[in-house]
Amino acid sequence: MQFLQLCKNIWMSSDLPSLRDRQKAETRLALHQAAVALVLERGLDSATVELITDRAGVSQRTFFNYFPSKEDAVLGLRTPVMDPALLEDFSFRQDVLGQVSRLLLVVASSAHEGVDQVRRRELTRMYPHMIHRLIERMNEAEDLVRGALAGLLAENPHWAAEIREEGMPGDVDDIVRLVVMTASIPLRFTIASGRYSPAAGLAPEDLAPALSLFHSVQRKLL
CATH class of the missing domain: 1.10.10.60 (Homeodomain-like)
Structure with a gap:
């Protein structure tokens, strides 16, 4: 699968x-x-x-x-959770950024499953200071994904080793933090775009356009 x-x-x-x-x-x-x-x-x-x-x-x-x-x-927020099944087919041989982005979306979504997103957005507009709770939950989701990715790297050390062999500074923790921060960009971009509907929410496949654009832009920037 x-x-x-x-x-x-x-x-x-x-x-x-x-x-x-x-x-x-x-x-x-x-x-x-x-x-x-x-x-x-x-x-x-x-x-x-x-x-x-x-x-x-x-x-x-x-x-x-x-x-x-x-x-x-x-x-309607709760502590996000990581389903171990999400990691079973993770591979460092293909689109790591896309896999981590989708993983982050699923874990972050677990913090507000079943909540009326339209009403929640209305409430945060009425009381903007509550947005900090959303940010904190997102940070918790990122922590879970970082921990999961660190565990995967411990089982597959060659991926991080190749980065260091190219002369790049930073230990595994630095690499994990940078990967998760980068992987959050397509997710945040999609949410901020006009194509995102709070009523419909986001599914993993909805990140495909942003991921494709990210890869295209990245190739031009390098």
């Missing part, structure tokens, strides 16, 4: 969750919807955790099992 197809399959996974997982998802959604409704009704400052939990019908202790802050509940 090609890496792109694996990313797409995991991004669109339809495996039936367990009863416990469904209950957890329902509680998370209830808290998120309550938080959004209260912010729209009363404003962010007045939408307290106490009011959110009262409306959702759960305890404040339960709230903090799902969200570390009120802002995370409003935006």
